[in-house]
Amino acid sequence: MTERLILDCDPGHDDALAMILAAGDPRVELLAVTTCAGNQTLPKVTRNALAVCAVAGIDVPVAAGSVGPLVRPQIVAPEIHGESGLDGPVLPEPTLELDPRHAVDLIIDVVMAEEPGTVTLVPTGPLTNIALAMRKEPAIVDRVKRVVLMGGSYTRGNKTPTAEFNIAADPEAAQAVFSAPWPVTMVGLDLTHQATADADVVARIKGIGSPLSSFVVDVLEFFGSTYREQQGFDAGPPVHDLCCVAWLCDPQVFTTQEAFVAVELTGTWTNGMTVTDFAGLFGQPNNTDVAITLDKPRLWDMTVDAIASLSARTEGATR
Amino acid sequence: MSRPVLIDTDPGLDDALAIMLAVASPELDLRGVTSVGGNTGLQHTTENALRLLHLLDRDDVPVAAGADVPLVRRDSRPATEVHGEEGMGGVRLDPAPRGADARSAVQLMTDVIESSAEPVTLIALGPLTNVAALLAAAPRTAAKLERIVLMGGGARILGNTTPTAEFNIWFDPDAASRVFAGGVPVTMVGLDVTHSAVTTPADWDPLRGGGRMARAALGMMDFYTARHLEWSGNDRTPQHDSLAVAAAIRPDIVTTRRLHVDVECAGALTRGMTVVDLEELSGEKAETDVALQVDAAGFRDLLVGRLAELDARLGA
């Protein structure tokens, strides 16, 4: 049975790979793509999402979402994703029309239209759209199968010593998502930093020799350069968001452990930190499955396969 | 040549073993002990310190009572479920022939530091209320300290009292924040290393059948191991405080990195967390030597070996 998902993202190099895996792997079906300001401003990430759809032959509704966080001033990450938010490759012109609906409405419409318990939300950027959708239509909380979000960490952050970028960007929205009564999988830095796109992986993708694969190689090379420079990742950049979609393709791709997770909203040094309680010290029931250990070869095998099969499909289509 | 040392402590089982290790070690010249409220109330920690030093034939070392409650907070509660109601895990020690020193903890620390020929090392094994008071009340005296070696906090292994806070820092975060930013060199011996510096019951065999000190130490270890088994399911007990003393005896027993450390005082969920900037993201000046690895075997041999030697010397 294929996993049906909505990808709420801020492309974003690793978001691009997540979109491509979602489109290329038969075990999942991409129902919609919604965008939210994060790695870059909303217009840029939305244009990047449409460009990735064009290059990957994705034909699903794409809607633009929130311009910024619920309460706090906006932050973006040009030092990692560049001015356009997807520097590196040449971005093709979009082939899809942007869906007129607000991302929040598209999420609600899809979840309410599909059978209860069949749609997974996969947010890979700040959680503003998800929090707004929950508030606007509380019924989706019971209908959504699971939320698999890329964000947070149980040891330390990257935007600040304690907070990961997506959660730090909109801590109030993140707290709303973690405290809602739906199953959540937190794919944090502890997991995604294991998912580096090393030279051998880039070589295998280059070997596919399609327009799509060379696009992915350009993405990974730029992404690798900024991560090497900014955070000292010499082997290759951690492709965070890819891991969320990979887990829906194959739950063996990483192990998880139950915990109670809450977001710190009032810290001087710890705002936006995902406080992860594995040992029940807070005495709260567990509310999150926290991703722990990655099966790296399995991740990259399915990704290369997806790029290969997608290349065959789109190349066949464009010739 | 032994180095002058002050110990600020809230005995407390692991504190007791740490004080034994300090007295047993020729490298350290114990000039004074100051007590603080933490594992249990101040009157217990002061009394325990006096009785411990009496057990170790060191009634010459002055013991001064310090702060019973944190600098500011009034919602900190003692860890009696770990150390027993009066802090010694039910072990009864003979009463000491003397009471606590008339001076306050800060006054005793000031006198020891000012009268010492070479710089004093201050080993802090409990909440940092007294140390913060020293930094505040007598900054010029504190500046003469060689170093503060404190047991507290965590860089990657964040907390034991809450998911992100270790007990000593959680108990008085405002004081800890002041100590890390106090300008005196600090070595932080946190959970990243104390969780590896463990002992099993078998490790303590050299003390079995020993004298009065050995009997007391084994009594404490039995209580501590039983508690540890209850909530962690294993009998490998972390020797938090004695690792801090060991780090003062032989600094190379832990590997440290100089990093910036802040203490969270405002966070509803993260109060008491040591925010260690491992990735140098904050751009703040790195001032604290944070212990990240430990020679666990070397530590274990040092601890048990030195205690066995001291027990032999003290006799029945």
Add this chain to the structure above:
Amino acid sequence: MSTELVFDCDTGIDDTMAIVYGAGNGAEYVACTVTHGNVPVHVGTRNTLTVLDRLGLTDVPVHQGAARPMAQPLMTAEFVHGQDGLGDAGVPASSREPAGTLAAAEIVRLARSRPGELTLVAVGPLTNLGLALLLEPELPRLVKNVVVMGGAVGVPGNASETGEANIWHDPEAAQLVLDAPWDLLLVGLEITMQTQLPPEALKRIENSTDPRAQFMWPVMQHYLDVYERSLGVRTCVLHDPLAMALALEPDLATYRLVRAAVELRGERSRGQVVADLRGYEPVPEDPREPGVVRIVDTLDTAAFHERFLSALGA
């Protein structure tokens, strides 16, 4: 009737006025302790010695205290008190040496030496009092009462929207002082802002031939400039002198007891005295109850002004 008191100050201009007020209205200075605040602590110490010696009080020991707040970096207010803390009026400094540099320990020693007799009057950040409490938890039992110039209850602050300078400059110490089980009078902006000297009072000081008035008049000018900018009229507000006055003559005012705490963790509101004026809870009875403070309800301002002018010989 004289009152034995320890005066904890950060001698700037209104601290000077308070010392002069005390000298002329029956204050018996057992000692002066100095804290950081308007000016760095060593400048404050020098000024305190200068003012005392100018009044002939050369036997009053002065102890230098805390150089910075307990938990935040030092900030001073030379823009109000002048670079030298005495209005840059070229006052010749006394050469007398301070009696010591551990003010907090001195407060504890004095309180122990005459249990229950001393009044503590603090008109700067409360770091010295906070440290004294840390050094001697029994201090509240050893002093008669405490009068602090600080806080702003139901009125805007001055250092921030809600924070008055003395509390704002060391909220942690202020919390310790508020929590201690002693009889604490908090003389805040809600009452001190109403003690502005009228023009005719200023005239009397200017025209007086008394050496105290002639010493005070040039020192005050800088202070009058500051208030002319912030209040639109050339006057000065007698913050610290009012604290001294109410320590010497409590009957000049009527009081009410309220529960109060200091906000330590607010993003905008750190350093605010949070007092419960709602009136839902029964009014506290015991001023010595931790967290209960006395604040001024009404003040006989005219009588206070007269005593201030008489202390200046104006």
Add this chain to the structure above:
Amino acid sequence: MTAGVRDDGVHDGRVRDGGARPLKVLLDCDTGVDDTLAILYAALHPAVDLVGVGSVWGNVDVETATRNSLHTVHMAGRPDVPVARGAAGPLTGAPAVYAYHVHGQDGQGNAGTGRTVGEPVAGTAAEQIVRLARAHPGEVELVAVGPLTNLALALGLCPELPGLVHGVTIMGGAALAPGNVSEVAEANIWCDPEAAAAVFRAPWPLTMVGLDVTMRTTLDEGHRARLADGGSIGRYVAGILDHYMGFFAEAAFGERRSCLHDVLAVAVAAGTLVPSLAPTVRAYVETGDGPTRGQTVCDLRGMYMGYPAQDGAHCRVVLQTDPAFAEAVVDLISSAGDSALPLDREEVA
């Protein structure tokens, strides 16, 4: 200082004299007792064109608030006013805290009719705010008299909302007066400080009608008697005020008086109540975790200089209004005559 002369920059022309076109008002409320009076005032007063009502959790849960809002617009003879259901809890998902002890289990002082009347429109209150703001650019005044969750959500949905509304007037906060739920925090702000922080930070003209004035504008038994002499609407209002006055007698005033609270926000927005002192200053909401959580921190340090202009100031903080305004409210409601809606209590079988 008469209305015509005053010039407070940001709010030029907001003040209406009798003759000008009525102000379009979208009322966002957690319909308890004083909210009911606010809806009645907005529905009945010629200076107000009530274009919509949004319900939010707060005094009562959002279902009860929605039902009471519908009942009130129908009672006022305005079944045409769209009522939309809003947020059921705070922005961050913290548990909702209600005030049934103040407003009664039914939110109408336990004196409501117990009947459900009319249907809420489709879509949420936040969505209705965006829809009406886009339909009448620059004309609709948002008057929020409950927790500000709906306004924060509307900002999330439509970032250009601040440019599309005429302004925002809230009943909430306390500038110099003490708080009510805490020493310094007023209930509406304290219920959802994060949402309030978003509303205070948004670049729209904001007017804060806080406890500084609402605690001083009260109704007493004399007013209640005059209301009871009015038509069925007056009698209904007199009925629901009984429990409300009981709360204030026991908790706040020691005598049977009650605050008008929410009505003042509608009147200040519509200009039928002109504040005698309302400086425009910088204002923030404290979202920390200490004793001042939910405090509206207003920079009033200019008070000694007659409040000179502050750069970056966009919040008009109402500090003084005429307490006699209560008479005008009683006049309006007691002269509203009978409602077409039967207002007897339905005897629950």
